[in-house]
Amino acid sequence: MAPPMIDPALFDQLKSKIEEDSSIRKELDQILDDLNQHVSFTQGLQSRIHSTPRTKYATLLSQLEGGIQKEIETIGKLSAFASQYPYYKYNHKWTRMVQEAISTVILCAWLGGMSTDSKPGELGRLLTLEDIGQTFNVPVNLKDRDAFHITIEEYLLGLIAVIDDLSRLAVNSVTLGDTAMAVQISGFIKDLHAGFQVLNLKNDILRKRVDSIKYAVKKVEDVVYDLSLRNLIPTQAAQ
């Protein structure tokens, strides 16, 4: 007998491999559904900062930290599950959601939350990639082994989302009578904008998003201009 064109064992083997892959994806989807829920809730809560005066941040921040705690737990689950498989094989499934979770943490910390023993919370604090890794209790920018981690791109994209949100906050804080906040946001965003210029960007999603920062810069500059025109900028002494 001549051998058949296709060895039947080959088919069975490939079929079971594909099925295994599908079940991994299904399980990932379930974890990501949970994460999506927690992130959406936290983001919703976070939108209250636009109508909350600075004096009442404390309550809001503790609520936010509750939401973030849930995110941390779910990312822990994701990390444990995903680390069993090649990281970049499935990374595209969660990278977006992880970016948004990172944003909520960065913004919460900037507003004065996420205080730890060594680093007390204060308005205007920027968490670094390493801080984010500690918060979520996962490694960052992993190169020497194949496991779940947070990438540089995810951190930067998350940070850009925060810049967008802060530019909105600059407008609303003026409405709430907190002009000092608008001035502080303006300084922060301009510094970050300068920071992003240091990167050598390729023609990818990161470049596209980095290019959008200039609109946030313009937005806060307009606010500061309006304030200075009317002599509403608090002087150093008054602060």
Next chain:
Amino acid sequence: MSGFKRDWSGNAKRRDGPKPAPKQVVRNAYTPMFESLRNELDEHHDRRERIVKASRDITALSKKMVRKIESKLPANIQSEVDSRLAEIAKLLATLAPEIQGINRYRYARSLMCLEELVEALTFAHYLKTQTLISHAELDPIIEDLARQGAAPEDEVMADANDTAGTAEKPAAPPPTAADAHTVSLTQDDYLYGVFDLTGEMMRFATTSTALSGTMAGGQAAVGEDEPRTIVQDMHELGTFFEMLPVGSGNRFQWEKKLEVTRQSVQKVERLGYDRIIRGSERPKGWIPDLSSGDQGQDEELE
């Protein structure tokens, strides 16, 4: 030829020259953080660029190889295949250290060349044995190629003869230390390479039928009246893909490739039909008109 850029006064800027001094940016509290992130990102970009470049070269060589092994592998063609394989081996060897461990899937999309290489190797295997080589059989062949590419020049040529697409022979003993970096195939590389194989087999069936007047096939096995022909093989491959579950990760690409495969199968079917109906009427060298009716996209869809 790649062009070059000119500066404001019209002098050509040299690419390999020193990079212009970095833009002077205002330094602030966050600058050091961004600088360290930049260095990390640059490392990634550079690596990807090197991979993309090698990948393109391998793709081009694989495509040339497919054009060549499209006949019964006489000596002159075998030797050309071997020299191409040797070139590919060298490229694979340069690629290998870049795609170890976590980086294998990171750059999976930049490594389309492996699909093309699978296509060429599976096709060579089919022409020699009329069977589909399995993923498990193909893996050591590609690993060996990468290893030989790292070996000194004269060994490469000798070894390329051993591994030019056959799996019957025991794989050549690895010439280098076991810790050498190798290139591994992913499941997707294999499957999509085999998808492309169907297009190549269709082309082979068409030209060989036209030139020889008979349908390409093997020797009749003992106990069978007719030898298995490429029409049956195409049907079997078609069924193979129809029965496999769709990988949920890249449904779109899978459907597209499957559709092209269906068309290839039908073209070969049509060829078999034409030969039965009008085989005796047809002068030698006549090529059936496949340009109308069931034709769709080109099978070279990338």
